[in-house]
Amino acid sequence: MIENLLQVKGLCKSxxxxxxxxxxxxxxxRGSVHALIGPNGAGKTTALNQLSGELIPDTGLITFEGQNIxxxxxxxxxxxxxxxxxxxxxxxEKMTVEENxxxxxxxxxxxxxxxxxxxxxxxxxxxxxxxxxxxVGLFERKDVKARHLSHGEKKQLEVGMALSGKPKLLxxxxxxxxxxxxxxxEMSKLILRLxxxxxxxxxxxxxxxxxxxxxxxxxxxxxxxxxxxxxxxxRANEFVRAAYLGDx
Amino acid sequence: MLLFVExxxxxxxxxxxxxxxxxxxxxxFGIMQVINLAHGSFYMIGxxxxxxxxxxxxxxxxxxxxxxxxxxxxxxxxxxxxxxHLYNRDxxxxxxxxxxxxxxxxxxxxxxxxxxxxxxxxxxxxxxSIELLPGLIYPIYRLxxxxxxxxxxxxxxxxxxxxxxxxxxxxxxxxxxxxxxLGVNINLLYTxxxxxxxxxxxxxxxxxxxxxSVESGMGESILILTxxxxxxxxxxxxxGAVVGALIVGIVDTLGRAFLPDLFRIFLTSGYADSAAxxxxxxxxxxxxxxxxxxxxxxxxPSHS
Amino acid sequence: MIDNKRKKTVxxxxxxxxxxxxVVATILGHEYFISLFSRILIYSLAAVxxxxxxxxxxxxxxxxxxxxxxxxxxxxxxxYHAYEAEPIxxxxxxxxxxxxxxxxxxxxSALFALIIGALSLRTKGMHFIMITLAFAQMIxxxxxxxxxxxxxxxxxxxxxxxxxxxxxxxxxQFYYFCLFFLFTFVFFIYRLVHSRFGLVIRGVSxxxxxxxxxxxxxxxxxxxxxxxAGSGAGLAGALLANQAEYISPGMMHWTLSGELMVMVLLGGxxxxxxxxxxxxxxxxxxxxxxMYTEHWMVYMGPFLVFVVIFAPKGLFGLLAGKKDSDD
Numbered sequence: 001m002i003e004n005l006l007q008v009k010g011l012c013k014s015x016x017x018x019x020x021x022x023x024x025x026x027x028x029x030r031g032s033v034h035a036l037i038g039p040n041g042a043g044k045t046t047a048l049n050q051l052s053g054e055l056i057p058d059t060g061l062i063t064f065e066g067q068n069i070x071x072x073x074x075x076x077x078x079x080x081x082x083x084x085x086x087x088x089x090x091x092x093e094k095m096t097v098e099e100n101x102x103x104x105x106x107x108x109x110x111x112x113x114x115x116x117x118x119x120x121x122x123x124x125x126x127x128x129x130x131x132x133x134x135x136v137g138l139f140e141r142k143d144v145k146a147r148h149l150s151h152g153e154k155k156q157l158e159v160g161m162a163l164s165g166k167p168k169l170l171x172x173x174x175x176x177x178x179x180x181x182x183x184x185x186e187m188s189k190l191i192l193r194l195x196x197x198x199x200x201x202x203x204x205x206x207x208x209x210x211x212x213x214x215x216x217x218x219x220x221x222x223x224x225x226x227x228x229x230x231x232x233x234x235r236a237n238e239f240v241r242a243a244y245l246g247d248x
Numbered sequence: 249m250l251l252f253v254e255x256x257x258x259x260x261x262x263x264x265x266x267x268x269x270x271x272x273x274x275x276x277f278g279i280m281q282v283i284n285l286a287h288g289s290f291y292m293i294g295x296x297x298x299x300x301x302x303x304x305x306x307x308x309x310x311x312x313x314x315x316x317x318x319x320x321x322x323x324x325x326x327x328x329x330x331x332x333h334l335y336n337r338d339x340x341x342x343x344x345x346x347x348x349x350x351x352x353x354x355x356x357x358x359x360x361x362x363x364x365x366x367x368x369x370x371x372x373x374x375x376x377s378i379e380l381l382p383g384l385i386y387p388i389y390r391l392x393x394x395x396x397x398x399x400x401x402x403x404x405x406x407x408x409x410x411x412x413x414x415x416x417x418x419x420x421x422x423x424x425x426x427x428x429x430l431g432v433n434i435n436l437l438y439t440x441x442x443x444x445x446x447x448x449x450x451x452x453x454x455x456x457x458x459x460x461s462v463e464s465g466m467g468e469s470i471l472i473l474t475x476x477x478x479x480x481x482x483x484x485x486x487x488g489a490v491v492g493a494l495i496v497g498i499v500d501t502l503g504r505a506f507l508p509d510l511f512r513i514f515l516t517s518g519y520a521d522s523a524a525x526x527x528x529x530x531x532x533x534x535x536x537x538x539x540x541x542x543x544x545x546x547x548x549p550s551h552s
Numbered sequence: 553m554i555d556n557k558r559k560k561t562v563x564x565x566x567x568x569x570x571x572x573x574x575v576v577a578t579i580l581g582h583e584y585f586i587s588l589f590s591r592i593l594i595y596s597l598a599a600v601x602x603x604x605x606x607x608x609x610x611x612x613x614x615x616x617x618x619x620x621x622x623x624x625x626x627x628x629x630x631x632y633h634a635y636e637a638e639p640i641x642x643x644x645x646x647x648x649x650x651x652x653x654x655x656x657x658x659x660x661s662a663l664f665a666l667i668i669g670a671l672s673l674r675t676k677g678m679h680f681i682m683i684t685l686a687f688a689q690m691i692x693x694x695x696x697x698x699x700x701x702x703x704x705x706x707x708x709x710x711x712x713x714x715x716x717x718x719x720x721x722x723x724x725q726f727y728y729f730c731l732f733f734l735f736t737f738v739f740f741i742y743r744l745v746h747s748r749f750g751l752v753i754r755g756v757s758x759x760x761x762x763x764x765x766x767x768x769x770x771x772x773x774x775x776x777x778x779x780x781a782g783s784g785a786g787l788a789g790a791l792l793a794n795q796a797e798y799i800s801p802g803m804m805h806w807t808l809s810g811e812l813m814v815m816v817l818l819g820g821x822x823x824x825x826x827x828x829x830x831x832x833x834x835x836x837x838x839x840x841x842x843m844y845t846e847h848w849m850v851y852m853g854p855f856l857v858f859v860v861i862f863a864p865k866g867l868f869g870l871l872a873g874k875k876d877s878d879d
Binding site for chain 2: 606612614671672674675677678679681682683685686687689690693694695696697698806807810813814817821847849850852853854855856857860861
């Protein structure tokens with residue numbers, strides 16, 4: 001089994017005159033929680049979008065389990081086992097919680113040209129749906145329209161949808177954003193639980209959470225990788241402190 | 249050969265009309281993100297008002313002025329009363345509402361002016377033809393249209409490159425959040441952009457009056473070609489509108505002029521004539537399909 | 553959530569009314585209504601097919617009328633070549649048989665939808681709207697150029713298609729023939745929308761980006777949706793050619809696309825049954841208002857604008873009772 005699950009070398013991406021990423025590198029080890037941190041505008045979202053397949057890099061190489069996926073479309077990456085959640089909750093607002101989850105489950109399989117049978121009754125959905133809803137604590141709310149959920153519940157649904165299909169690599173884009181302390185605790189517990197079965201890339205601003213959860217940290221400043229290492233090393237790194245953390 | 253040059257010039261002239269129509273519309277699409285099917289109606293209003301005022305006053309220049317004013321004012325009224333409610337709505341709502349406007353304006357012209365087309369004569373002082381090249385006689389009026397178009401293109405360039413408001417418009421076309429952040433009065437900007445667009449459409453309409461017949465529904469046929477121009481050129485890009493308009497104008501004109509004969513050389517059966525005429529009118533759309541395969545967002549897409 | 557019981561009641565009442573209509577009309581001596589409502593049923597079919605695209609797929613296509621026209625022209629061309637006893641291109645024989653002409657119409661419009669869809673769906677949003685319009689216009693010009701089949705003036709058919717069990721030239725039997733197709737198609741769409749495919753396509757219209765990340769290649773699903781909708785429109789076109797015994801480029805003019813959209817809007821977007829109500833209202837308005845003034849469009853236009861801005865949920869929503877402001 002390849003230790004290095006996701007390997008990124010020299011990723012560059014420009015939009016016109018603006019270079020969002022230059023020489024972005026990251027190595028994510030299997031079974032770890034790897035945090036990607038950096039100040040606002042550092043290029044974290046652009047980097048993440050290139051990893052999930054929504055943007056194609058100008059130059060650079062992305063390898064997943066040894067396979068070159070640099071130019072692979074996002075839906076194909078999903079089938080390889082890469083999942084992501086979005087910073088701004090991206091769910092199907094007008095559908096019920098149940099439908100949202102069902103849709104995530106059947107999306108993985110790729111053969112959905114079934115015109116006749118009710119979408120919520122496919123065998124795959126029936127077996128997985130209950131568990132999926134339970135794992136994010138939304139079973140009771142399954143008939144509620146997604147738009148009526150609270151912010152925290154929407155985030156739970158968001159992550160839950162990314163989880164269906166048991167991904168190998170889960171990329172979380174600022175999952176703590178907008179959450180109160182209670183929500184943060186719950187989400188942190190969830191991440192620790194998930195770590196047992198999958199690898200996690202955590203893009204986050206909340207430094208307490210990052211230092212508590214991460215096995216490895218990569219620091220992104222002005223579009224490129226500034227430093228990489230264990231949390232204590234990063235905390236002590238002079239350049240990182242100057243550029244980002246400030247002296248504390 | 250001379251026929252080719254003549255048709256090429258005709259293509260240019262159609263290109264100018266299309267440019268006037270598409271420059272405004274592409275900005276409206278790009279800045280206000282509103283799909284406006286009724287743009288052709290302002291072309292029609294320009295033609296009708298221009299024709300009527302010219303006939304009544306005997307002065308073509310007054311006719312043009314009246315057409316421009318009518319188109320701009322109607323445009324700004326429409327923006328204020330209808331379009332303003334549609335900016336944040338989905339595309340379908342915009343399509344349906346502006347479709348309703350088309351129905352309204354088309355019927356209104358039938359009520360005011362009747363069903364018969366209006367005819368507008370080329371004003372005497374620019375009628376007639378001149379000899380451009382030995383053996384090539386070309387109408388002065390069409391040359392005048394080309395001249396006006398080039399002048400307008402130049403003025404627009406000045407507006408966008410050199411004035412503050414022009415830069416605000418350009419910024420808006422590629423990034424709406426940015427103009428918000430710059431503290432520009434959005435409502436006023438939108439109304440002005442819309443008014444500018446409809447003014448250009450009205451100008452196109454009144455100039456086309458003497459060449460085509462002025463009738464209800466004339467806006468829609470030019471509108472669809474305008475859409476093709478914008479698709480090819482790229483939404484929000486005036487440069488794209490120039491390039492697209494010239495390409496479409498020339499391809500359409502040359503296609504209609506020469507393709508039927510070309511087909512008749514190769515096909516001999518009775519089908520040749522029908523096929524030839526049909527395919528000739530389809531040339532522009534086939535071109536559009538080809539551009540789409542290669543560049544789904546047009547030749548000069550803006551970034552947002 | 554739409555109140556399901558109320559919705560079912562409305563649908564049931566509507567179905568019964570449509571079934572009984574010819575009987576009532578004959579009793580009252582207004583046979584004219586049978587022919588009028590045959591037309592309405594046909595437009596309903598086209599409108600429902602458009603609702604699949606618009607209401608469920610979120611695909612604003614301004615070129616839907618093109619497929620109606622293709623369906624009609626296939627029927628017309630087959631008829632012409634049978635009547636003139638002259639095979640198409642010298643090899644394919646024509647046919648006046650409904651059981652050949654109508655399936656052919658559906659298949660060929662599906663083919664057109666496949667080609668146009670494959671190209672247009674490479675774009676999104678405003679581009680898509682304009683491109684579908686442009687392609688439809690292209691087909692319109694093509695049919696205008698078909699001098700053999702009447703060009704701009706169109707082609708009159710000698711009679712309606714023939715078939716074994718039914719006499720389609722009898723207005724009453726033709727009415728039930730159209731009703732059969734409408735019910736079948738609506739039933740099919742209803743099942744489709746609630747199926748796995750339907751769930752995915754609804755997801756595409758709600759949040760395509762998310763769906764792609766989840767593993768769905770949305771292009772394929774949109775294309776299938778487009779082809780199904782186009783086939784429905786082709787079927788409507790084939791029936792229309794029979795009803796009017798006439799084909800013309802007007803059947804594929806983009807204003808028809810607009811009118812179909814209006815029917816969908818009036819009835820209620822994404823409701824499947826709504827477009828039927830919408831087309832009833834639209835065509836009755838056209839007929840009735842048309843009697844009072846030939847300029848009824850000047851009122852229709854602003855009315856449409858008003859409805860779009862202030863009452864976007866349509867009339868089916870009103871009847872079936874909406875508890876939520878969404879849906």
